[in-house]
Amino acid sequence: MFEKFTEGAIKVIMLSQEEARRMGHNFVGTEQLLLGVIGQRHGIGAKALKKLKVTLKKARKEIELYIGRGTGFVASEIPFTPRAKRVLEMAVHEGKDLGQNFVGTEHILLALIAESDGVAMRTLDKLGVDVHKLRNLIFSYIEETQEEILRPLTQAEKFLLERERKGSQTPTLDEFAENISKEAIDGNLDPVIGRQKEIDDVIAVLARRTKNNPVLIGEPGVGKTAVAEGLAQLILTEKVPDFLDGSLIMALDLGSILAGTKYRGEFEERLKRIVEEAQNDSAIIIVIDEIHTLVGAGAAEGAVDAANILKPALARGKFRCIGATTNDEYRKYIERDPALERRFQPVNVPEPSVGTTIEILRGLRSKFERHHTLSYHDDAIEQAAILSSKYIADRFLPDKAIDVLDESGARVRLENRRLPIGLRSLMHELQNAIRDKEDAVKRHDFGSAKQFLDHEMEVRTHMRIMKQSSLTEEMRGISRRDLDMVLENDVANVVSNWTGIPVTKISGSESERLLKMEEILHERIIGQEDAVIAVSKAIRRARVGLRNPNRPIASFIFAGPTGVGKTELTKALSDYMFGSEESMIRLDMSEYMEKHTVAKLIGSPPGYVGYNEGGQLTEAVRSQPYSVVLLDEVEKAHPDVFNLLLQILDDGRLTDSKGRLIDFTNTLIVMTTNLGSKVIERESGIKPKSQQEGSGLKLTTNEGIFGWEPAPEVAQDSKIREKVKKLVNDELKNFFRPEFLNRIDEIIVFSHLTRRDLWEICDLMIKSLIARLKDKEINLIVRKPVQALLTDEGYDPLYGARPLRRAIMHYLEDELAEKCLSQTLYPRTRIIVDRKTLADKKNEIKEMNPESSVELYKRNISANNDSINVQSISDITSITNSSINLTNLNTMSDTMSRNNVGGGMELSIENLTYQSDLNDYRDSETYTNELKIEIDFSAVDQKLLNVEVEEKQVEDNNAKTILIAGVPIVVEKLRGLIEASNKEEDESDDITEEDNITEPLASEEEAKEEEPETDTPKTEESKPKRNRFALIKKIGAAIFGTLNRFR
Structure with a gap:
């Protein structure tokens, strides 16, 4: 029965089974068949129901209200109810009654209408469908499509069949050209959408008597070649003028013609034969992609190139040629040869809009789904066009959107390769089933197609069960999405991978982050409330979409004193918006103070040094179009720089020295300046640190006394802030021109830091x-x-x-x-940094010298005076020999009041410095300006510490010293002397008075140095020296014996 079912009718059956499974039913009734007819949107049945306002959503709702949803487990194979089988049989008879030997969606719908007792008919009644009107609509649609269904062969198809039967008359052209018309007949070409105007322009040029050669000019990737392919597909439909009926489109491969030409003149001979064959057959239209390659192609010394060979034929009108090239290549090669240029008529191919690109992607969806064995969600199709248009600025639609869609499918397919083996085998089986089903449909073998369809549904059911099962741990790590579906996030990931923009910045909901923008910025920016609020408001306006899409995201001037956070806020903005500070392009405008340095921004003009290097600003934005552009100290730049910035701030674009248009619409431009800092200083009452009063007060918190506290500061009144802002704006107006300031979104004035x-x-x-x-x-x-x-x-x-x-x-x-x-710091070492107190200083002095600290101070500080008149902090500093701030003075004032000592009174050192009643009060709580650092190894691995202790012991043993009569002597040196004396006692001279064994820097070689031999007999005077040497030996032996016992 299913042998005569068309592909659309088979899809109706597939969709009806899916609807039954979705509703939890173990059978397929007439209601599911109705939903399948509606779901097959391109069928005649769905078009007729749509005309009567019947949608899939409405029909599902009525059916679920009428029969409800199932609760049981759905089997892998869902049978048809007897009524549904009867409807399918009636559909076959409906086709026969209409004189058609196939069954389409319209026949199934007619059978459903005839079955008046079925649920499908009752559903249509509930939806208010007039049966007679529906039947008439179906018949009218059948009549409209009857001619197309049973159409005869086109002229192009007849011409190809005739060529195959008689043999080709263009052997050279067949060898070096691709037959695009044959590819169109075989269905291997992608559909061409949204290029009807360009195709009509090409047809108009081809209709000319002479110089009928259109050349398609456009940016790379806009679809120039697709226009020629669209013409080939249009010729097949015979919806073209009569002179194009039966025309064949042949794409010439210039590289193949050049390949293998070993001898001079061989290339020219091939090209001449191709021209003659094309002129003899008026039905052939030659397509030359990248036609600028004709200029200079095959030109040897003294020979002509391909362009000059084709010129005579192109001018006569018998050799019809369609060329394609880019704007730059056309200007560079074609326009330079006026004789060649006049033989072609330019046809501009603009970049399609985002909406047109979405339609193109929908037309290509089936091709990609068949290749990747995946399905594409509608949102993924739309996001591929929208995100590629917004974030991929150096390429053109629809090419970049098609590539995003293709790569997203490839990545999902690769991700499925990492699935468990069982699920991966099911994916492979599903792919084979789909391929076999499509092949069977092409062969019109609908019986086999039905079997492959059933197998496909069975495999999908097993995959769904496996995904929902919790038996395998591997499945728990799989992302929560359909394994065979490309979703919006997959497309966003591809765009993120290409541009470097985090995914959350693209597809995630940013409303919560935008509302908390001030909090995020204040994690890095302290103070500057007005600046942070102003920037956040501007960014929120831009992100909501209220900004002009042809201007930068925002443009600011940050004015204020040095070191208050202007550049730091710019870095924080870059990190917030683009995820990294590396997305900030920083230019120091002090490098552009001279007039000639302006060319460094956009590149040197032709003929100057550095022309091929590009501009510093344009190249940076071109390679990193999503960034924060920081123009630091902009007031130092030459006035001509501001003229360059005008079109950036107003139109969001800039043309570099090579004529390329640089897009600034996705940049955030920040200019910093120190203009107005004097005004802020004067109006805010800022004074240098040396003139500040009230510094150094105690800061008492829960953690104790720190020894410092911010001085009490009065918050600036709003009127003062507004006055400061107005004065700063006036100063900026005096420096910058009005047309420059008028293009700035906001001027933000930074206040000084408290x-x-x-x-x-x-x-x-x-x-x-x-x-x-x-x-x-x-x-x-x-x-x-x-x-x-x-x-x-x-x-x-x-x-x-x-x-x-x-x-x-x-x-x-x-x-x-x-x-x-x-010292060596091991992992997990703790370093504790604290301030030294006066008590710490006192302990240090005691450790350095055994004398009492009081006597030390008396001797060093007050050599001849027993008392000092205290009038200021400097007097106390001279007494204590440490830096004293107001904290110490305040503490001291309390102490002096306890000892009846006040300012201007005599204060003895004993009463002031280390008196016992002050030790517990002042020394432990008064901090100095020195730090103490402690190393804590308690958390370090003890094995590492034990190794260090052993190494240290070895070093200590090698460097032991002993005291003899209060003089330190190196043990190893003494050992060397004794060993040397044992060997040289009889032949060495006595140790002279100049020899000093206590010298720690003497080397063993010096101690072992041999005295010159002599035959002079020893006298009595040498005996005391020998006795002295023996005494040293005895002392050394005693020392080493003692050391050995202690060991």
């Missing part, structure tokens, strides 16, 4: 240092008093946060570097 801001910035910098040491598996702990010292030393309102960085480098990083080099 002490509290600097405290938080210091915390961020310390955390950064901790993170760097964490990479080396070293744990750094910095106490709060250290942060207080660094903040106090690094605070200068005129210079912002940069002095703080220098203070951290001087106080903390330098000390840590010395500590890391002085």
Whole structure:
């Protein structure tokens, strides 16, 4: 029965079984057949129902309300109900009654209408369908398509059959050209959508009497070759003028003609034969892709090239040729030869819109699904066009969208290769079943097609069961999606892989991140509330889609003092928007102060040095189109630079020296300037650190006294801020031209940093240092008093946060570097950094000298004075020999009041410095400006420490010294002397007075040095020396004996 079913009718049966499975039914009734007819959208039955406002959604709803959903397990093979089988048999009879020897969707629908007691007919009644009107619509559609279904062979098909029967009259052309018309007849060409205008223009040029040679000009990937293929497919439908009926499109391969030409003149001979064969057969149209390659092709010394060979034939009108090339190549090669240019008529092929690209992708969907054995979701088709248009700027539609769609299918297919073996084998079996079914349909073997269809449904059922089963652990790691479906996320991943933009920045919902943008930026930017809020609002406007798509995302001028966070906010923006600071393009505008340096931005003009290198700005944006462009210290640039920026800020594009259009619509442009810093300083009352009052107060928190506190600061009034902003804007207007400032989205004025801001910035910098040491598996702990010292030393309102960085480098990083080099730091070592107190200084002095600290101070500080008149901090500093700030002074004032001592009164050293009643109060809580660093090895692996202890013992044994009469002597050196004396006692001279065994730097070679031999007999005067030498030997032996006993 199914032998006469068309491909559309077989799909109706497939869809009906899927509908039954979806509803949980173990049978296929007339209602499922109705849903299958509606689901086959391209069939006549679906078109007729759509005309009467019957949709798949409405029909499903009515059927589920009428018969409900099943609850049992659905078998792999779902049988037809007797009524459904009767309907299919009636459909065969409907086709016979209409004089057709096949069964289509329209016949199945007519049979469903005839079965008045079926659920399908009741559903149509519920939906308000007029049966008589539906039947008339079906008949009208059948009449319209009758001629197309039973059409005779086209002229092109007849011509090809005739050529095959009689033999080709163009052997050379057949050898070096591809028959595009034959490919169209075989169905191997992709459908051409949205190029009707270009095809009509080509037909109009071909209709000319002379110089009937169109040349398709457009950017790479817009579909120039597809226009020629579309013409070949249009000729098959015979919807072309009479002069094109039966025409054949042949694509000439110039490379094949050149290949194998060993002797001079062989290439010219081949080309001449091709021209003669094409002129003798008026039905042939030659297509030459990349036609600019004709210029110079095959030209040897003294010979003509291919272009000059074709010129006479192109001008006479008997050799019809369609060329294709890009805009640049046409200008470079074709326009330079006016004689060649006048023989071609340009036909521009523009880039299609996103909507047209979506239609093109939908037309190509079946081709990709057949190749990858996958299905493409509608959202994936749309996103491939939208995302490629938005994020892939250096290529053109539809080529880049087609490539995205193709690669997404390839990646999903490769991902399925990593599935469990059982599921992978089912995927392979499914692929074979689909291929066999399509082959059977092409052979009109519908019986075999039905068998392959049943097998395909069975395989899909097994795959669905396997995916839903929890028996295998491997399946739990598979992403939650259909294994044979390409989804929107798959397309987004491909675009992300090409452009480097994180996937969440493309397909994820960004509303929550945008609403929390201020919080995210404030993790890095301390203070500057107005600046962060202004930037966040601008970014939200842009991301919602309210911005002009032909302008940059946003453009700002950051004005304010140095070191307040202008560049840091730009880096934070880059990290927020594009996921990395590397997406920031930074240009120091002080390098563009001269007039001639403006060319460095867009590239040198032709004839100048560096022309081929491109511009620094244009090349950076061209290679990284999604970035934050930072123009640092823009006021230092030459005024001509601002003229260059005008079209960037207004139109979002810039043409470089090579004529290429650079897209700036996906960039965020930030310009920083120090203009207005004097105004901010004056109006905000900022003073240098040396003139600040109230610094160095105690900061009491839950963790104790830090020794520093931000001075009380009055928040700026909103009126003052508005006044400052207005004055800064006035200063910018005096410097920049109005047309430049008018193109800026917003001018953001940065305020100076407060002490509290600097405290938080210091915390961020310390955390950064901790993170760097964490990479080396070293744990750094910095106490709060250290942060207080660094903040106090690094605070200068005129210079912002940069002095703080220098203070951290001087106080903390330098000390840590010395500590890391002085001893071995193993993984999990803890380094604890704290500030020294006066008590720590006192202990250090005691350890350095046994004298009492009071006597030491008396001798070093007050040599002739027993008391000092205390009037200022400097007086106390001179007494204590340490840096004293207001914290120490305040603490001292409490102490002096307890001892009846006040400012301007005489204060003795004993009463001030180390008096017992001050030790517990002042010394332990008053901090100095020095740091103490402790190394904690408690968390280190003990095996590593034991190895170090053994090595240390070996080193200590080799370097032991002993004291003889208070003089240190190296043990090993003394051992060497004694051993040398044993060997040389009888022949060496006595040790002279100049020999000094206590000299620690003397070497063993010096100690072992042999004295010159002499025949002079020893006198009595030498005996005391020999006795002295023997005494040294005895002392050494006694020493080593003692050492051995202690060992």
